[in-house]
Amino acid sequence: MSSDHADIRPLEIAVSGQAGVDATLQFIGRIQTPFTDRSLCPRQGRPDGPECRIEIFPPWDQALQGIEDYPRIEVLYWLDRSRRDLVVQNPGHSDRTFGTFALRSPVRPNPIGTCMVDLVRVEGNVLVVRSLDCLDGTPLLDIKPDRCAFSPKAAPKPAG
């Protein structure tokens, strides 16, 4: 957990102490977006936003089988440039604060971003998508089909 409070805003609250290590993550790909600085990132991705590219590293490219059937997919990524120690934040630089769990800010105890995106096309081990809002170079954690599209994909239980 960072102890650098230089960039903290008025009324924000940081917690001290080291974060525990309860589980580990592996980066399985990398996301390319036009957003090279946090100030350029949209607050939420838009369906008419720019095309972005999600590169999946081997051996996980094998796990893309069937992804092309989904027009909407959920992308999970690691917000690797975020501090992790704020419990209360001041997004508007005002006198109004919010708990971290009442915001979708990248600053969180476990900085995992989630975004539902439109799948434009698959190019080998690269997914071309729209509606992403993350920084260029963001590490990829997971891809899941859209919730609603899942159920029909599961094979029905055998009768009898």
Place this chain on the structure above:
Amino acid sequence: MSSDHADIRPLEIAVSGQAGVDATLQFIGRIQTPFTDRSLCPRQGRPDGPECRIEIFPPWDQALQGIEDYPRIEVLYWLDRSRRDLVVQNPGHSDRTFGTFALRSPVRPNPIGTCMVDLVRVEGNVLVVRSLDCLDGTPLLDIKPDRCAFSPKAAPKPAG
């Protein structure tokens, strides 16, 4: 990564080798559900499902400030009983396989579950919710407001 292939289904494909450690997670709470075995978990949470309790550990309970304004919240949790090494899965025990990224199965390279739930009430450091589908005792990673509800919460940028 598990090398125990005893529970692998026909046509499933596991990848070998240890998973890298690129980032670490801390568990910030624990989820209580009536689902004590994977066979009892619903395939997707339902709005008319049972009430479940999300306990947030200190100091992260301070980050709940304002959460009560959201009828819908997103919950991220760690699927701590999942193997992580399958790239192709056979959910129907049939001849039809799917890449891991074309399924919402708990078996994934980074076993993070996401679920959009209805917030019923807040009891101190506990959120009572409906629509969860995870096992009892699942570790909590994060809570975020519903995507749609976020925008109005951000303070408008000052004019001029």
